Amino acid sequence: MAWMAWTTPTAIFFLVIAALLITFTILAIKFPETPRVGILRIETTRGDRLFITLLGSAFINLIWLGLEVGPQPYALLACLVYAAAVFRWV
Template sequence: MDWMAWTWPTAIFFAVIATLLITFTVLAIKFPETPRTGILRIETTRGDRLFITLLGSAFINLAWLGIVGAHQPYALIVCLAYAVTVFRWV
């Protein structure tokens, strides 16, 4: 990892994102999905909901960092609750 001066948390973050993308690709192939309409009144697939979750989690973490400034693992709990909400109702 010296070639890019990555830290282990950064490498883990990108590994998790890559794993999610691979998992969702396999799920889409094995179990084709039909778009559904949630509370946003737009048709979304699993991939759309994953994108909404990742984008929202980025904003949650940035807001947490700006407002609280510390205890970032608690932001992860908020992001997980947000992800459950998005995948359940959006």
């Protein structure tokens, strides 16, 4: 994979995504869930909320970069707050 610029942050990003997917798979097997309806008025499962969180976090980071709000690591804090809100209310 010499064609791709693997840096430490890139590797960490993919490892975290893989760990999340594995964790949520184990949770789904060990603790089956029933969909719930949140503020979006659609039924969502844990996996749906994870997808919404990851998609929203990507947009938060792109907006953060585009508007030059501040240092990029602070965007992680915004993403964590967003993730907590999604898993609580969506």
